[in-house]
Amino acid sequence: MKATQASLDRLSAIVHEADYLMRYERGTFQSGWCLLEQKRIIVLNKFLDTEGRVNTLLELIPQLPINVDKLTHESQKLYEEVKKEAAHKA
Secondary structure (H helix, E strand, O other), rough: OOHHHHHHHHHHHHHOHHHHHHHEEEEOOOEEEEOOOOOEEEEEEEEOOHHHHHHHHHHHHOOOOOOHHOOOOHHHHHHHHHHHHHHOOO
């Protein structure tokens, strides 16, 4: 998947449709995700460029517990592609 704004938007849609809140914060930390007080929050370093954000989401999405039924058809297809690609890398 190419690291474009359109790709970032499509990956972000999966995250939002799965009821996660995505925040961009500054700091010296590894991008990642966490559950904070029973809330699903993904925190990304705000200084990452588009490629860094796309790569981080490609790495994180397969690890997230996502109810596929909540996703739109387009997001479901992309989610399956991302999971398949992650399985090939493992």
